[in-house]
Amino acid sequence: MRKAALQEKPTEITNIPPDELQSIAKRLQSSLKELEREYQALAKDLAEKRARRAERLRELRHDPRYNRARLLKIARFLERSRAYQERQKRFLSRLQEHQTRNEELLVRIAARLAEIEGQTSAPPASLQGELLQMLGELRQMRGRREELLKQIQHPAKPLAGR
Numbered sequence: 793m794r795k796a797a798l799q800e801k802p803t804e805i806t807n808i809p810p811d812e813l814q815s816i817a818k819r820l821q822s823s824l825k826e827l828e829r830e831y832q833a834l835a836k837d838l839a840e841k842r843a844r845r846a847e848r849l850r851e852l853r854h855d856p857r858y859n860r861a862r863l864l865k866i867a868r869f870l871e872r873s874r875a876y877q878e879r880q881k882r883f884l885s886r887l888q889e890h891q892t893r894n895e896e897l898l899v900r901i902a903a904r905l906a907e908i909e910g911q912t913s914a915p916p917a918s919l920q921g922e923l924l925q926m927l928g929e930l931r932q933m934r935g936r937r938e939e940l941l942k943q944i945q946h947p948a949k950p951l952a953g954r
Contacts (some may be wrong), residue, residue, distance in 0.1 A: 883944050890937045897930050 808816075852858040904923060 880944065883940055887937060887940045887944070890933050890940065894930060894933050894937070897926060897933070901926055901930075 901923065904919070904926075908919065
């Protein structure tokens with residue numbers, strides 16, 4: 793419907809005299825040339841600013857203040873990573889302590905079992921209770937060791953008891 797209305801109405805451009813159309817075209821061309829000149833000036837200005845900025849960055853690389861700031865940033869990063877490394881070392885030392893305790897407990901259990909097998913086939917009630925207690929301790933240590941291993945593998949999770 794709109795196309796039909798446009799086709800029926802003569803446009804305003806057809807009502808403009810040809811000499812006036814030529815003057816409008818000349819003004820548009822001059823405006824276009826002016827815009828192109830402005831664009832060229834802005835592009836040149838932008839290129840100069842980019843070149844100055846690149847030069848400033850090159851100079852900053854040799855500036856002691858800039859280098860000092862970069863070194864401080866690197867030092868802060870190293871300090872944070874050093875703290876993380878120390879925490880990992882503490883976890884590892886605890887894990888090694890648990891491992892040595894478990895090994896000692898296994899040696900004691902093996903010695904007791906060898907002693908029991910040498911004496912009788914069935915251990916006395918007091919010895920059996922002691923063995924069960926040592927096995928319970930061993931299970932607890934194994935659980936703690938596994939928990940520490942998980943925390944070392946996934947350091948973002950805090951310790952359960954801390």
